[in-house]
Amino acid sequence: MLLTDTHRPRNRYFGVVICVAIGIGLGIWFGASRSTGRSSPLAAAVRSATQPAVMGARAVGTWMRRQTSWVVRARQLEAENQRLRAHVGRLEGEIAGLHEADAAASRLRAQIGFALTPLPRRLAADVVALHPSPYCDSVTLNRGASDGIRAGMVVCAPQGVLGRVFEVAPGTCGVLLLTDSRCAIGSVIQRADSRVTGVCRGTGAKSLSMVYVDHDADVRVGDAVVSSGMGEALGIFPKGLPIGRVTRVGDDMSGAAKVIDVAPAAAYDRIEEAYILL
Amino acid sequence: MKSRSTRIWAWIAVVGGFIFDMAYGHTLSVGPLRADLGFVCLMVAGLFVGASTGAVLGLALGILQASYGSVYAGSVMVSRAAAGWGVGVLEEHLFRDSAHVAVALTFAGTLFCELTFFACAPQSAIGEFATGSFWTACGNGLLALPVYLALRRVMARRTDDVDYSR
Structure with missing residues (x-):
């Protein structure tokens, strides 16, 4: 159904022209900041303002999933637990062997003059x-x-x-x-x-x-x-x-x-x- | 004039939709379908507000989305503002109290938005971009139905600008 347009055309276009101009200006500003590896102050402020709400919503979803997933997966959990325990046992054995190999490799690298690369902090x-x-x-x-x-x-x-x-x-x-x-x-x-x-x-x-x-x-x-x-x-x-x-x-x-x-x-x-x- | 509470609900819908999309947006995908809840809220809320408010809502959504890591910030803002304005303009000509209109407008609005984005920031992989845009439009169109049904309950009865006597 068509309704009568009660707005003047000038007003109708004025809003979008202003918004597009603002968008272009902000886009240039965001891009210039991003090229230096830093967020623009506006983007940082928007993230800071919305981050608690976003993380809160995620936390609610995670909590609900954890509360309900065990009901769905109760039968699988015991089998999965046994499988993971066996896997952990195997991995512990492998890790012990790898520590030995790592120590030997580090010693040999040092003897022939290779620089040792420290592991980065996480x-x-x-x-x-x-x-x-x-x-x-x-x-x-x-x-x-x-x-x-x-x-x-x-x-x-x-x-x-x-x-x-x-x-x-x-x-x-x-x-x-x-x-x-x-x-x-x-x-x-x-x-x-x-x-x-x-x-x-x-x-x-x-x-x-x-x-x-x-x-x-x-x-x-x-x-x-x-x-x-x-x-x-x-x-x-x-x-x-x-x-x-x-x-x-x-x-x-x-x-x-x-x-x-x-x-x-x-x-x-x-x-x-x-x-x-x- | 649009009622003040209609505009407030439109803002709540767009910002709330964006926040939910940031938290769970990656789960709103089935196969190639991927919906953008913030954009869907913009399209549906735009049915109840005018062209200028639609443009401002679109710009606000663009700023929110661009703040979270888009590398095409300006194009995102401009395309959302244009889409919000477009649906606001159509609102003055279309019978808005229809789920079919909401779904069709969201589908078409998504394609218009992606086209505007492409015009501002041409992508090298045109085929992939077009395919992705189509699936996003489909996902948004599907999501528009529940969003419309929810928003109509709080927004439609607060809008009193339609003069049926003319």
Whole structure:
């Protein structure tokens, strides 16, 4: 049904013209601030104002899920508990062996003059917002400049690399995930008889793509992929961080290089906490 | 004139929708469908407010969304403001008390918003962007129905600007 327009056209367009002008101005301001790795004061203020509400809403959901999930999963829990206990026993044995190997490797590296790289300190952070924008794959964490966070720092989940800090506000920071098409990380196949290097790139979907790999390189489905510690231009990711596992190996259209799909180790759609490497 | 409480409810809906979307937005996806609750609230609330208020609400939603990590801040703000204004303009011509109109407007509004965004910030992967926009429009259209039914209860009876006698 059509109704009579009671507004004058000039008034109708005036509002949108002003809003678009303000949007363009703020966009330039936001962009200029972000290029320096810091959030604009307005963005920081908006985040500070809305963060308690967002985290409160998340906390309510998490609490409700925890209260109700055991009812749904009661039957599975006992079997899962037994499986995890057996898994922990195996892992404890492996860790003891790895400590020995690590000590021996460190001793040998020191004897032949390699510099020992200290492990970076980790700062735990909670996720404020997961995938807040449809136009970039990112998360917002509740740590910021006041905690010593700077743009470019590496962020990990317990399972593996998440991405890199790309903007910092006083109390929060934005992290560009590895799955974003603007993100890339120098990577290497962990298998001792392969050690093929390449670059893992985000695809914009849930998987990564490992590129710059020769067509005759020894890569198999199931191989673990870790960060190589190389590629200054890609950002500094420490060596040996888990990235994911190879799910598909194929040739590109020219046949000169391999195209490798990698499933990320970290569950990017279920991140609840993260660690920032300081 | 729109009643003051209608505008207040519109603001509450948009800001509340945005906060819920930040907290649980990633769970509002089924397969390729992905809904943006803040934007859906903007479209539905825009049915009950005028063009200028719609534009201001859209700009506010754009500022909120851009503050949480969009790399295209200006394009996000402009596209939301334009979409809010567009639905506000249509509100003056359309019979708003219809769920079908709300769903159709949200679907079309999402596509218009994405088109405006693309015009401001062209994406290299046009195919992926178009496909993603279509699925987002579908997700938003589906979510518009419950949002409309909820908002109509609090907003429709507070709006008294429609002069049916003319």
